Amino acid sequence: MSNFNDHVHFIKTDKFKDVTISVRFLSDLKERKSSARALLAAMLCDRSKKYNTKALMSEKCDQCYGASINAKTLVYGKKQAVEFKISAINEKYAQSTLFEKQIDFLKELIFNPWTNEDGSFKEPLIEEAKNNLKALIDRKKDNPSSNAMDEACRLMGKDQPLAISNLGTKEIVDSITADELLNEYRSMLEKDAPEIFVVGDFDEERAEKLIKAKLPLNYKDESQQVTYQTVCDENREENKKRAISQTTCVVLALTNTTIADEDYWAMRVGNGLFGQLPTSFLFQEIREKRSLCYSIYSSMLSYDGVLSIICGIDAKQKDQVIQCIDEQLKRIQDGDFSDRELNPVKKMMCNSIQSSVDDGNSLINLAYQNTLLNQQETLDSIVDKIKSITKEDVIKAFSKVECRVRVIIEQEDQNEEMCE
Amino acid sequence: MKRCVNSQFDETYFEETLENGLKVVIWKKEGYASTSAAFATHFGACDCIQQDEEKKEIKHPLGTAHFLEHKCFELHGKDVMELFSEMGVNVNAYTSYNETVYYFSCTNDEIAEPLNLLLDFVQDFNVSEQSVEKEKGIIIQEYLMYQQMPDNRLINEILKSMYHEHPLRYDIVGNEQTIKEITKEDLDQAYQLNYHPSNMLLVIVSGKDENEIMEVIRSNQEKKEFAAKRKIHRAQINESELVVQKEKVIEMDVSCNKVGIAYKLPCLFSDTKERMKREWSIRFVLENMFSSLNPKYQSWIDKKIISDTFSYDVDFSEDYAFLLFFNEDIQKEDFVDFIETQLKNPATSYEVIQQLKRRYFGQALRIFNSTEDIAVSVVRNVFEGVSVFDTLQILSKIDSKECQEEFSKLCLKNRAVVEIAPICENRGKMTESVE
Numbered sequence: 052m053s054n055f056n057d058h059v060h061f062i063k064t065d066k067f068k069d070v071t072i073s074v075r076f077l078s079d080l081k082e083r084k085s086s087a088r089a090l091l092a093a094m095l096c097d098r099s100k101k102y103n104t105k106a107l108m109s110e111k112c113d114q115c116y117g118a119s120i121n122a123k124t125l126v127y128g129k130k131q132a133v134e135f136k137i138s139a140i141n142e143k144y145a146q147s148t149l150f151e152k153q154i155d156f157l158k159e160l161i162f163n164p165w166t167n168e169d170g171s172f173k174e175p176l177i178e179e180a181k182n183n184l185k186a187l188i189d190r191k192k193d194n195p196s197s198n199a200m201d202e203a204c205r206l207m208g209k210d211q212p213l214a215i216s217n218l219g220t221k222e223i224v225d226s227i228t229a230d231e232l233l234n235e236y237r238s239m240l241e242k243d244a245p246e247i248f249v250v251g252d253f254d255e256e257r258a259e260k261l262i263k264a265k266l267p268l269n270y271k272d273e274s275q276q277v278t279y280q281t282v283c284d285e286n287r288e289e290n291k292k293r294a295i296s297q298t299t300c301v302v303l304a305l306t307n308t309t310i311a312d313e314d315y316w317a318m319r320v321g322n323g324l325f326g327q328l329p330t331s332f333l334f335q336e337i338r339e340k341r342s343l344c345y346s347i348y349s350s351m352l353s354y355d356g357v358l359s360i361i362c363g364i365d366a367k368q369k370d371q372v373i374q375c376i377d378e379q380l381k382r383i384q385d386g387d388f389s390d391r392e393l394n395p396v397k398k399m400m401c402n403s404i405q406s407s408v409d410d411g412n413s414l415i416n417l418a419y420q421n422t423l424l425n426q427q428e429t430l431d432s433i434v435d436k437i438k439s440i441t442k443e444d445v446i447k448a449f450s451k452v453e454c455r456v457r458v459i460i461e462q463e464d465q466n467e468e469m470c471e
Numbered sequence: 472m473k474r475c476v477n478s479q480f481d482e483t484y485f486e487e488t489l490e491n492g493l494k495v496v497i498w499k500k501e502g503y504a505s506t507s508a509a510f511a512t513h514f515g516a517c518d519c520i521q522q523d524e525e526k527k528e529i530k531h532p533l534g535t536a537h538f539l540e541h542k543c544f545e546l547h548g549k550d551v552m553e554l555f556s557e558m559g560v561n562v563n564a565y566t567s568y569n570e571t572v573y574y575f576s577c578t579n580d581e582i583a584e585p586l587n588l589l590l591d592f593v594q595d596f597n598v599s600e601q602s603v604e605k606e607k608g609i610i611i612q613e614y615l616m617y618q619q620m621p622d623n624r625l626i627n628e629i630l631k632s633m634y635h636e637h638p639l640r641y642d643i644v645g646n647e648q649t650i651k652e653i654t655k656e657d658l659d660q661a662y663q664l665n666y667h668p669s670n671m672l673l674v675i676v677s678g679k680d681e682n683e684i685m686e687v688i689r690s691n692q693e694k695k696e697f698a699a700k701r702k703i704h705r706a707q708i709n710e711s712e713l714v715v716q717k718e719k720v721i722e723m724d725v726s727c728n729k730v731g732i733a734y735k736l737p738c739l740f741s742d743t744k745e746r747m748k749r750e751w752s753i754r755f756v757l758e759n760m761f762s763s764l765n766p767k768y769q770s771w772i773d774k775k776i777i778s779d780t781f782s783y784d785v786d787f788s789e790d791y792a793f794l795l796f797f798n799e800d801i802q803k804e805d806f807v808d809f810i811e812t813q814l815k816n817p818a819t820s821y822e823v824i825q826q827l828k829r830r831y832f833g834q835a836l837r838i839f840n841s842t843e844d845i846a847v848s849v850v851r852n853v854f855e856g857v858s859v860f861d862t863l864q865i866l867s868k869i870d871s872k873e874c875q876e877e878f879s880k881l882c883l884k885n886r887a888v889v890e891i892a893p894i895c896e897n898r899g900k901m902t903e904s905v906e
Contacts, residue, residue, distance in 0.1 A: 116833030342608030398559025
């Protein structure tokens with residue numbers, strides 16, 4: 052039997068007003084499966100056997116003083132997690148049994164879904180989740196920046212996890228059957244690797260007893276490979292026009308470094324200087340010096356070994372912007388920067404990491420990251436790593452960055468239309 | 472410093488108004504590693520026409536407050552963001568309808584340096600014409616970014632359909648034309664009038680000793696000289712009770728339509744607490760009727776009368792009030808019928824109100840988890856003239872009879888409906904031929 056204490060994580064602190072419990076089930080990220088999981092999350096959080104109307108669900112939440120319940124899927128490289136989360140105010144501000152009620156509620160959501168007698172999910176439950184998910188897929192597509200980002204990931208990650216959407220397509224969602232959902236649900240409970248996190252001020256002994264009694268999960272000890280390096284051997288490009296007011300430009304690059312690698316923090320520090328922070332080269336050169344955009348930033352898909360750059364610009368200036376992005380990347384690779392520019396980046400990253408000790412969700416995310424990567428990082432150990440990064444480390448890491456994909460969603464030329 | 476303790480929520484804060492008129496609130500967060508600071512002026516996008524003590528009117532072009540926010544980030548020709556970054560601190564700002572707020576977060580050990588910088592850069596405004604010109608390209612892209620977000624556009628269009636005179640009808644940033652026309656003189660004038668310490672508020676939320684923080688603020692302010700205090704406030708806006716346009720369709724590149732229904736309500740012109748009480752009362756009734764608390768809610772979803780994006784809001788502000796409903800992927804006429812029918816049969820019950828009071832108590836308590844959330848709520852509340860805890864006090868006293876009375880008083884005659892519809896090629900051509 053697996054060790055309970057390796058998979059149930061207590062983060063004790065008395066500074067928060069509430070207690071948050073998060074249960075995460077980890078499985079492979081696969082097409083169809085990812086959509087089925089997204090549907091499951093929505094269904095299980097919508098109604099349950101005991102609380103089989105929305106009114107009963109709301110009433111239950113309100114009995115727990117406006118407890119918030121939430122279920123969603125999260126992507127980590129090759130893997131996908133389904134998370135069930137419940138936050139309720141600490142019982143010291145309410146009644147002494149609130150913590151237990153919170154766990155009971157979570158148990159009801161995970162283990163007692165709204166089903167028919169044969170165990171299959173109720174049809175209206177499936178139907179509603181499908182409608183909502185399809186609408187969400189549409190909304191994401193409507194938004195030019197997430198549309199461009201999805202297209203870019205699809206282009207770069209052909210046949211790899213990067214190309215798989217967390218939500219899926221409308222066609223896939225439509226085609227998922229009730230049996231498939233039931234199988235997915237059973238597989239989540241039986242085969243997935245679950246982890247539980249509790250953050251707040253609570254009695255550990257009592258928490259352990261309650262979780263053991265009410266949330267019986269199949270903890271798994273074998274560690275799984277979560278990260279992978281995306282492969283893309285050629286340059287790929289896509290341009291399309293839409294009736295929008297601004298042109299969105301996305302560039303994707305391979306970093307050839309993932310969060311599991313030694314030089315990950317050198318890459319992160321480099322990215323801070325390149326495009327993550329408002330003092331970065333991208334922000335300073337393209338926005339502040341040349342007034343070419345309002346929003347521009349780069350970020351890392353840390354589990355896939357990918358760096359993304361996104362900005363909203365005027366179509367007329369796209370060539371100038373793209374050239375400028377390339378120049379800034381080259382500046383980092385050539386070491387065309389000083390310690391005077393690098394040190395503030397390191398300091399800012401350290402401060403932001405140290406501040407996450409004041410945020411319950413950040414604490415859960417760090418603890419989960421440790422279980423995924425089989426690490427024992429603390430906020431302090433990460434800060435130490437960042438502090439030790441030198442200019443040479445950044446140059447070396449960034450020398451591995453290769454731009455591969457460019458997607459431009461262009462505003463239709465309004466002048467042209469008027470001339471017609 | 473005056474010490475204020477709220478034992479129910481287990482929160483403590485200190486407040487003091489300095490000699491120069493600056494109000495300071497220091498909120499104590501024992502055990503927190505970080506500090507959030509917000510420096511705010513009671514000057515926002517809706518303050519286009521102001522009045523001084525002699526009732527003299529001063530006009531600001533649309534988007535001035537927001538433009539000024541951008542340009543404040545320059546100190547003696549240097550980029551303020553860079554100065555903060557050198558300290559390892561993240562700084563940012565936002566402009567709302569009623570206020571402009573500059574804020575940063577840092578770890579507790581190094582609060583003095585960024586706090587001094589926050590005070591210094593906001594209290595010094597000196598930009599060149601060239602620098603004002605350069606900012607225009609950036610702000611126009613900001614405007615265009617918001618314009619292409621369908622939900623944002625829907626709200627803007629609803630406000631535009633409702634208001635004739637009130638600046639709510641314009642985007643916070645202005646529009647392409649007004650952004651291009653703003654001058655250095657416009658910014659100077661707005662700054663002189665609205666960034667006097669007596670028109671501002673400083674909020675610090677921190678785990679660090681309050682006396683130490685206060686000492687930093689005091690010695691910073693004592694060194695500076697300010698012009699004489701000048702009282703300034705938003706001029707009263709003569710707004711008709713009627714809406715501008717009852718129905719409007721805007722085509723956008725979206726996959727399904729979005730509909731907003733707004734009821735323009737007469738202004739209350741009462742004090743803040745009274746307004747808040749009435750707003751809460753209406754909110755209770757709406758929640759009772761239109762949320763999952765209503766047993767019929769599920770059947771509305773099943774019959775696709777509403778989608779999961781269905782939402783509503785009520786806002787009773789100082790010089791405007793309205794009720795809003797949103798929905799997606801629906802026939803506009805059906806949605807209007809649905810809302811009109813429901814509004815004729817308002818319902819509240821004692822049980823539901825008790826249930827909601829519990830919910831809001833829990834939600835309010837959780838605001839105190841985050842230093843940034845506290846800072847933002849304090850700014851909003853102080854400018855409104857109430858304390859963060861007043862809201863909860865007001866909330867706890869509302870009963871169902873009051874809710875029903877308030878609701879029945881609502882005047883729901885003035886309605887505006889806006890639809891964001893997917894682009895239809897034929898429709899475009901038809902409009903052309905008519906013209």
